[in-house]
Amino acid sequence: MPDKKQIGNTQLERIFHPKRLAVIGVSAGSLGFGSRTIQTLLHFGYQGEIYPVNPKGGTIAGLKIFKTLEEIPGDLDLAIITVPAPLVPEALEACRKKGVIGAEILSAGFKELGTPEGIALEDEVKRIVQKGIRVVGPNCFGIYCPAGGITILPGLDFSHESGPVAFLAQSGGMAGEFVNNGKSLGLKFSKVVSFGNGVDLRETELLHYLGEDPETKVICMYMEGVEDGRAFFKVLKEVTAKKPVIIYKGGLSQSGSRAVVSHTASLGGSRQIWESMMRQANVVQVNNSWEMAQASLAFVVLPERPFQRVAVVGGGGALGVAASDTAESFGFELPIFPTSTQERIMAILPKPGSSATNPVDAANPGVPPEILKEVLLKTGMEEKIDLQILIQLFFIYKSIVRQGGMTLDEATPYRNLGKAIEEVQGQTNKPVILILPNSRREAEDLDLEEVRRKACCLFFEKGVLTFENLTDAFRAIAQVSRYYTRREAGKR
């Protein structure tokens, strides 16, 4: 048998982009895991061959069900195993004998049960792996890889387009949650793997693979435990020297580590060790999947460099106060603009009520994009500024709609604003980050949410980063900034 490391990537390429796959454990007409997996793959538009397997035979979704794996003609890249846990070893052994490259074992009922039976079953699976087949799982959702045309069970409507973000998760639920969160922000994914108990393929090898994967620019991980801390740390350092790795570590609390044992049978490890390891390896640490999605977004959209000095522009004094407080709490500075700049800004702002030291207060939240553009060009041209924040209260346009004649979509100047910011970013070569707070979230205000979502898509297409609130924004920018600062320092 050739060395695992040598052929690892080729094997993984075939597993991520399977041309021929078997689904083991489907029953004609039933709504079990196996049948739902096939329906999901078909609906997702998988272009390769699907071979359902069940001893009873029959057909499902127009496909012939093979009674045994051996009957399937030709090679198989991937087998998706969905039979109950006690039947898994036999199915996996059949896969190995047939020469299937890899198997996803979706079934639960292994070590995570904490029972002697569960542990014995998992050991059996491990022994088969040793004999030569790659395994994702058990107790997992498997792989979502748009370029390979495959998705996970709750990933029926994930995007078909590839993108720069990869995700590794012990938890299947977390994989679904993270892809959905990312998708709602406009993110696209290269490879997502839910590996559950991780008897074979897991954090270290997959991270190494993604570190070398040219499709992947940002790597995210939800981790409950680690198999070999030393090996993982080594690979982690190698990968973070090339691309950002964002880790959400679950189970660092007492009851959380207890929950981890019954979830993926992992040993959580101490908070001190984890946090020190992540710090030393320049890992971006996050506390939940939403933070992870937002940090990914910031890494994808922002230029690859640190940011320190911020200009803030908004209409409303308390907004500026809040932006300043939040910026400083995340380690940013708001330099005071030179008097000449302040005067040039004041010349174009409504009065009284405006001010221009930094933050710039445009006095009211309805200042049109054309004026904001002029302000942002002046503040953005300041040498002392690395990045700009613009706060816009889109909900105020609802009162214009009430005065009649326009839809909310027409009244909200997001198209002009997108153009204005695109031009400012182009001319200043500094990012402008848009904060779109929405305090109006009642049942009758869904129209505001609709326009906000449409606007965010448009801004994302124009390379403009948007956030719903200041804390989310500054946290994500600080994460990007800290990563590049430390990566540059590490290179010196």
Place this chain on the structure above:
Amino acid sequence: MPDKKQIGNTQLERIFHPKRLAVIGVSAGSLGFGSRTIQTLLHFGYQGEIYPVNPKGGTIAGLKIFKTLEEIPGDLDLAIITVPAPLVPEALEACRKKGVIGAEILSAGFKELGTPEGIALEDEVKRIVQKGIRVVGPNCFGIYCPAGGITILPGLDFSHESGPVAFLAQSGGMAGEFVNNGKSLGLKFSKVVSFGNGVDLRETELLHYLGEDPETKVICMYMEGVEDGRAFFKVLKEVTAKKPVIIYKGGLSQSGSRAVVSHTASLGGSRQIWESMMRQANVVQVNNSWEMAQASLAFVVLPERPFQRVAVVGGGGALGVAASDTAESFGFELPIFPTSTQERIMAILPKPGSSATNPVDAANPGVPPEILKEVLLKTGMEEKIDLQILIQLFFIYKSIVRQGGMTLDEATPYRNLGKAIEEVQGQTNKPVILILPNSRREAEDLDLEEVRRKACCLFFEKGVLTFENLTDAFRAIAQVSRYYTRREAGKR
């Protein structure tokens, strides 16, 4: 002139519930501040008499415009002054001479400009106040008091119903933001005052008033500066002994305190002094208006006592891990259930994949309300439990809708869930807090947001507290819990 303290509350009652008010500075047909104020009051349904004032006369919205204040027959409770700053002293002096109880000065252009003219104008206003008229402002939005039928300019569609939450803010924008945030959570308000530069009525006196106001159960404040720290601290301690006071202090950073000066001309004060004062006075400290709205909600809905030991129920292992980690990070414990309880819970949960030590993992997110009710009754009856958390992923029901035959509203079992939780709360006498995370926020997922908002209204009506995520939930519960723990300790 009688002592301010003695008659203060009677004066304030008349200002909050004016039967006759003047709006000074309206021009027929124009869209200035004054005209918009009148339109807002009429639209809001103010039931008293409105007297517009402008030297040019005319009519507005069917009301006669008086050329001078003196011409108006009879007494006035309130005057809303919207003329440009240089004309404010004259208008205010006319009000005083007429015997108007109080004036809201909405106009900006005073001390916050930092110019000698602005400072001089503010001093003039102060001298008139000394001669005997109460003033809210200048540079403010004034008062929203549903029982008095009055609202602030951006408060056209605020609720007409009174409720238990009061809010004091130096910032008008913040007043609008907070009421909207609160409204979207189902909160109702007693009195909201935006007092801007606060030449007369401001934090200390208004807090004292609200402390004695039987309508007000929870007091929220957005503060930029304080006029008399010692007096404020004294009143603060008196009030927090009776009801919770939630403070969001803006401008504690360097650039934030600079922004405060140009916003409301306040001196921000040092972080150390503020934080120590707030801690000593058992103030609930928050970092933004959203946190403040959520803390208010928790105070309004939860019983008045501390909570320490939490049971967590959800469907999905990573959810339980996240809930445990978050709970402990806010100081809560998750006691392990006795084996007998675990067995009784396991007997009703789907297998494999479930576990019941605490957190309880129901194995999948689609477990029906009837089963959840049985679980929550068992966990809630545990002596060691003070409060329960139930995590529900409503977005999974979208896939059921896709399978046909039902609307999302029908497919999402929120009505049954509301009934189930209401019964559990009734039988256990312990709150069940519902977490409704939504990772699907794309443009085409507005239906999920619609059902979530409808469901939250229903839950709120049944006295069930809901949050969108674990961090928001545990932060708010911890704030409530800490307040009552410290209040009880203070009484001993």
